[in-house]
Amino acid sequence: MLSYSLSILVLVVLLGAAHSKRSAVRPRDDPQACPWDVKICVDEKLLTKRKMIARLLIENACSLPYDCPTELLLPELPVKLMDPPQKLNPDPTPGDTDKHKVHYVQALWDPDVISFTEDSLQELLSQFGVITNLAINETGNSALAAFVTAESAQSAVAADLPNVKIRERRQHRALNQTQPGLSFASSLDPTPLAEFVAFLETRASSQIKILEAEIRAGQELLRLHKSQHEKELRALESEITGLRLARTQAEKMCAELRDDLRKCRNELGCHLATAAAIKSDKRELEEQLVLCENQLRTKEQELFKLQLSHEELREAAASAQMRIEKYRQTGKIEMVESAAQSKALHASNQPLFPKTTAFLSEHSSKNERNVEPTVPQSLNRGNMILYDNSRELQSMREKLQEHIQAQIESTRAALQDIQVFDVSSPSLVDDETELTRMQQQLTSARAELEDSMESSRDKLAQIMNPTRSPHTRSHLLEETEVPRALIQQLLSKARFDNQELDNFDNSSHSESCVDSDFMIPPGIQHMNLGAAARNQSQLYSAWQARRTQTKVTQPSGASQTSNASLLQAQQSLQAFNKTLATVRKQPPPRPTANASRA
Known part of the structure; x- marks a missing residue:
């Protein structure tokens, strides 16, 4: 079981590294290569899904394929990312910011009383204004809608709908922090960025090889543990027969x-x-x-x-x-x-x-x-x-x-x-x-x-x-x-x-x-x-x-x-x-x- 836990932790780390929202990291050799600082932004829902995946792997550890040393079949993660925002000017004005800013509202309802689909919910909320994006969660009791104007979002919040509760949701802090950096990066020379991207790709490929080697070692270790477990199982069966x-x-x-x-x-x-x-x-x-x-x-x-x-x-x-x-x-x-x-x-x-x-x-x-x-x-x-x-x-x-x-x-x-x-x-x-x-x-x-x-x-x-x-x-x-x-x-x-x-x-x-x-x-x-x-x-x-x-x-x-x-x-x-x-x-x-x- 210790080998199974180690393998599951390795898989969870790989999945987190593959699907986490990580932007560019400042290189240690040249701290002045990028004048701006990008922080790591990790979604809370993604962490929750990673925990769910870890529990799933622990429960289904006996049914995972340990015979193939090179291929590893991993379940696909149904992660829905929001559409990236439009590029803004390097020096945005208050009017432009309000013009291109989207406003989010969250709709809540009881699935036992009423149920919605994306089309029916979009038809219900479009009467308050234009909606750029709409997403319903997996449990089917809440949805997130993006209005173009703030007046539309406020009118939706103030509206009294039967069996539906609408509340205002502010824009994600990570998105607000990354938008100025992205706008500034778009105005810079792309040559240093290309070199840095190549460096990151090389580094990522080397890390991927290292991780593949670790995965193979873990599979070999799992195979050894499985053979030992089979031997112990046979010994226990013989002892049970004697008893x-x-x-x-x-x-x-x-x-x-x-x-x-x-x-x-x-x-x-x-x-x-x-x-x-x-x-x-x-x-x-x-x-x-x-x-x-x-x-x-x-x-x-x-x-x-x-x-x-x-x-x-x-x-x-x-x-x-x-x-x-x-x-x-x-x-x-x-x-x-x-x-x-x-x-x-x-x-x-x-x-x-x-x-x-x-x-x-x-x-x-x-x-x-x-x-x-x-x-x-x-x-x-x-x-x-x-x-x-x-x-x-x-x-x-x-x-x-x-x-x-x-x-x-x-x-x-x-x-x-x-x-x-x-x-x-x-x-x-x-x-x-x-x-x-x-x-x-x-x-x-x-x-x-x-x-x-x-x-x-x-x-x-x-x-x-x-x-x-x-x-x-x-x-x-x-x-x-x-x-x-x-x-x-x-x-x-x-x-x-x-x-x-x-x-x-x-x-x-x-x-x-x-x-x-x-x-x-x-x-x-x-x-x-x-x-x-x-x-x-x-x-x-x-x-x-x-x-x-x-x-x-x-x-x-x-x-x-x-x-x-x-x-x-x-x-x-x-x-x-x-x-x-x-x-x-x-x-x-x-x-x-x-x-x-x-």
């Missing part, structure tokens, strides 16, 4: 990052759903465990009742045995008494009516059968009565034996039930083993879930900060502190109410402890419950201690939840999606110049 390729690559990377983020979000949703399913499975296992505990408690209560009934049956058997021994002793005494009475009756030959008790033992009948028949035939009646009493005693004894046998059978059935319960106890051990195995599987699944969640967090942090290097773990933790905090906040919404579950577990544990204390009261601890019952009690105590230790050591996030856990996980996932949408809408950071070049 466009970089933008395309960045858009591809952004699309890939969006896909990765979508996949990560889907994986996170799957992990959350898996966690919800695992927790629901854990809840079902806890319910099954509660059912197993209730069944175990019920069976222990049944075992305790059976043990009590066994003790009662044992006491009943002991009392029955004591009664049997008592009956035996009573039967022996009565047998001895009856033998003594029979001897006495046999001796006295009196009838015998013995009185027997309601209960006799088995040995009494045997003793009666073993007694030798020393009773005479006269005592057959007494013997028949004694036989009837013995048969009644035998029937009572059989009934008692049947009752005792029924009690023994019931006791044996109860003992068999206890043995069946002892045989079924290994199934509870198997259930507890299966429950422990499932708890271990749940712990391993929880650990895998935590690992997958950690990897998802790392991947999400890497996606949120793609410009950071993921090779250094500590650096990644420092740089992704804000996104990790955001992820922790979102994941905390997906966690469940662990405090209620802990309270439920503690309450169930306390109830189980109370039930266990109730199942084995202090008064029955010293009873012989059998090896199977003791093993079951020890196994249950060990399992209960292990369960308490597992509750203490397991994290709070793995506790049991209610049926609203799945709905809460879905709500947390929706909140996470909304947060990701707001982050995606934020403008990405602008890459630096080094990054774009890389």
Whole structure:
């Protein structure tokens, strides 16, 4: 642009030198060659037109011909010069001056209201006098007219014309100053003037050659600048192409990052759903465990009742045995008494009516059968009565034996039930083993879930900060502190109410402890419950201690939840999606110049 400005200034100077009103200049060598002094007269309108031409050249600098080094196409300047005045005498008189002097008036009008041409305006102004010259400006709102007489000019100024304003305009000062010099020069000898004109022509031709050389140099300079500009333009175009390729690559990377983020979000949703399913499975296992505990408690209560009934049956058997021994002793005494009475009756030959008790033992009948028949035939009646009493005693004894046998059978059935319960106890051990195995599987699944969640967090942090290097773990933790905090906040919404579950577990544990204390009261601890019952009690105590230790050591996030856990996980996932949408809408950071070049 500097070269263009220099070329335009050179053109403006040339145009000003070619079209400015310059007269002869006094030579420095011979100051007395011309007795008069001619000053430079520059028209103001010409300066204005030169400024307009300069602006035109500046605006159209790109379309000017720079290829031709010798020819320069310049626009023609529509400059209208007034007619030169008539020559005056060297010593003009006042009358002659007024006679040959022209008087100028200026006519002004509004082009929007009325418009004039040169013919119509000359016809309008010729009614005031003779007009020697008339000119209308380029805008078409004013005109300059030259009247021959002053009276005509004054009458035109004094006239009242519609939509036209006429004012007097004095003769140009430069014209008034040059007229005496021209009149004096016409009266002098033309020989010195011809020599001076030749000198001026020679000087002008030399200046023209110098200016032509400068113009060619300026054109060469413009050509160099144009070639340099073209090179810079090509470099800029190549750089723009590279930036466009970089933008395309960045858009591809952004699309890939969006896909990765979508996949990560889907994986996170799957992990959350898996966690919800695992927790629901854990809840079902806890319910099954509660059912197993209730069944175990019920069976222990049944075992305790059976043990009590066994003790009662044992006491009943002991009392029955004591009664049997008592009956035996009573039967022996009565047998001895009856033998003594029979001897006495046999001796006295009196009838015998013995009185027997309601209960006799088995040995009494045997003793009666073993007694030798020393009773005479006269005592057959007494013997028949004694036989009837013995048969009644035998029937009572059989009934008692049947009752005792029924009690023994019931006791044996109860003992068999206890043995069946002892045989079924290994199934509870198997259930507890299966429950422990499932708890271990749940712990391993929880650990895998935590690992997958950690990897998802790392991947999400890497996606949120793609410009950071993921090779250094500590650096990644420092740089992704804000996104990790955001992820922790979102994941905390997906966690469940662990405090209620802990309270439920503690309450169930306390109830189980109370039930266990109730199942084995202090008064029955010293009873012989059998090896199977003791093993079951020890196994249950060990399992209960292990369960308490597992509750203490397991994290709070793995506790049991209610049926609203799945709905809460879905709500947390929706909140996470909304947060990701707001982050995606934020403008990405602008890459630096080094990054774009890389």
